Amino acid sequence: MSAAVADTCFLVHWLRFRDRERLFEVFDSVAVPAMVLEEMGARGRAMLAPWLASRRAFLIPRINEYEVEALRLVEFSRSQRLPTLDPPEAYCLAVARRRGYAVLTDNKAPKYLVRALSEYASVKVLDSLDVLALIYGSTLTRAVRAYEEDAGLIFSRSRLRTYGVEL
Amino acid sequence: MESYEEFEREARELRRRSADWEFIERQPEPIRAALKVLVETGDLWLAAKVAGLPVDEFDEIRLKAKIPIVV
Numbered sequence: 001m002s003a004a005v006a007d008t009c010f011l012v013h014w015l016r017f018r019d020r021e022r023l024f025e026v027f028d029s030v031a032v033p034a035m036v037l038e039e040m041g042a043r044g045r046a047m048l049a050p051w052l053a054s055r056r057a058f059l060i061p062r063i064n065e066y067e068v069e070a071l072r073l074v075e076f077s078r079s080q081r082l083p084t085l086d087p088p089e090a091y092c093l094a095v096a097r098r099r100g101y102a103v104l105t106d107n108k109a110p111k112y113l114v115r116a117l118s119e120y121a122s123v124k125v126l127d128s129l130d131v132l133a134l135i136y137g138s139t140l141t142r143a144v145r146a147y148e149e150d151a152g153l154i155f156s157r158s159r160l161r162t163y164g165v166e167l
Numbered sequence: 168m169e170s171y172e173e174f175e176r177e178a179r180e181l182r183r184r185s186a187d188w189e190f191i192e193r194q195p196e197p198i199r200a201a202l203k204v205l206v207e208t209g210d211l212w213l214a215a216k217v218a219g220l221p222v223d224e225f226d227e228i229r230l231k232a233k234i235p236i237v238v
Contacts, residue, residue: 009211012223013236039212041221083171086212106238107210108171127238152226154181154235156174 005031005092006104008039013106013151014128015047026134030057031101033091060095069094073113080116083109096123104131129155133163141165175209178237182206187233201225202232211236
C-alpha cells in the first residue's frame with residue numbers, strides 16, 4: 001500500500017460515499033494539498049476532519065516549486081490541446097511525481113497528460129471507478145450503483161464495460 | 168482509452184438532457200452562469216470558481232440542478 005494525493009472533486013464525491021472508509025484498504029494515507037482544502041466548504045471540511053485527525057489524511061503546504069511546475073503543466077496541456085487541466089489537478093500531478101504518490105481525480109485531463117508527457121509516465125492516475133474496482137473486485141457492480149447514487153455521478157458505460165460491469 | 172472528444176460529446180449531451188433547466192434559469196447570477204458552464208464543460212472546479220463558491224457547496228446546487236458528473 002502507498003500514499004495518494006487527492007484533488008478537490010474526487011474528495012467532494014468520495015466523502016459522500018457510504019463506504020468511503022474503504023479507501024484506506026487501497027492506500028495507507030491520502031495527501032490533501034492546502035489549495036484543495038481551501039476549496040472545500042464547511043460540509044466537506046467537516047467530513048474530511050476525521051481523516052485528518054486520525055492521520056490517514058495529511059495536508060501538503062503550498063510549495064512554490066510545485067506551483068511553478070503546476071503552471072507549466074497547465075500551459076503544456078493547453079499547447080498540446082489536451083483536455084483542460086485545472087490548477088489543483090496540476091498541483092496534484094507535480095506532488096505525485098516528486099513524492100511517488102498516486103493521483104486521485106475524477107477529471108480526465110490528468111490521465112491524458114501522463115500519457116503525453118514522458119517524465120510523468122510513471123505517475124499513476126486513478127479515478128473513482130478505478131479505486132472502486134481495486135476495492136470491490138468481483139462485487140464491483142453493486143458498488144458502482146451505490147457510488148453513483150451517493151455521489152451523484154454517472155460512470156461512462158463504455159468505461160464500465162472495460163471492468164465487465166453492465167448496468 | 169476512449170477518444171476524449173467522443174467521451175465529452177456524449178457526456179455533454181447527457182448533461183444537457185438531464186439538467187433541470189427551469190431550476191437553472193431561476194438561479195441568481197453568477198450561479199446560473201456557473202451551472203451553464205458546468206453543463207457545457209463538465210468542469211466542476213471551473214464552474215465553482217465562476218459561482219464564487221467552495222466546490223462542495225456548488226456541488227450541492229449541481230445536484231439540485233440534476234446535472235450529472237460523468238466519469
